[in-house]
Amino acid sequence: MGDLTHVTVDFSRSHLIFPEVIGSILAVLALAILIRDHRRIAGCGRYWAGILGEMDKMRFLGTLVLTLVYFWAMEPVGYQFPNLGFGFLFCSIPYVFAIGVLYLHHRTARTVLPVAVMALVAPTLTWWLFTDVFLLTLP
Template sequence: MDALTQVTIDFETSHLVFPRLISVILALMGAAILLTKRQRIAGAGGYWRETLSRMDKARFFGTLALTLLYFSLMVPVGDIWPNTGRGFLICSVPYVLATGLLFMHDRTIRNVVPLAIVALLAPALVWWLFTDLFFLTLP
């Protein structure tokens, strides 16, 4: 009976409980959508063919590549200065600048200067907020 009132926590894997729970719930919801809407999903080929032919592939794939690069580099850069958040700061500035330039239609100096200012100030503000006010470490 004494074991019923004792709780042991495995700190090696305890942080994985909620991601696994959310993953299972999302998988079940996805399966339910596939089962209930399978007719509409099967007939959507023409819609997607038209959408893919009209989409801006350079911006779409550029955004995917920049985002993958951003998240891939943040931890290795952050490991140079552990627990300071500099990986976030150093990687976020070029990421914000590059995505802004990618989506900017008219790349004149008049439009690029405000973007560069935002790319420098916004990540610095977020870094300061998380580090000094919330005492949270960023990668």
């Protein structure tokens, strides 16, 4: 019974816990969408033509590219400062700023300033919370 309350974490893999949990949740949600909308998804080409015709291609493709670059860059940046979570912090600040600016409809100094402040505050607060409060390592 003593083993039920004893937890061991492999420190070299501890930073992979949250990506695996989030990936699993996203997979379950994708499966639920496929089950619910399987007729529309596999059905006629008019559905997909409508979706592709109405979507904002710049924001869609920009989000995909920025997210891929963000995840790709996090590990190499994190290796420069091992076990401190700076890969997350130093990649999240420009990522949050770039995504925020990408989704702005009117880009002026007045609208970009709150995005810049949030890009500094949100990742820094998240990094501090995970690192110092929860004692979890980030990439």
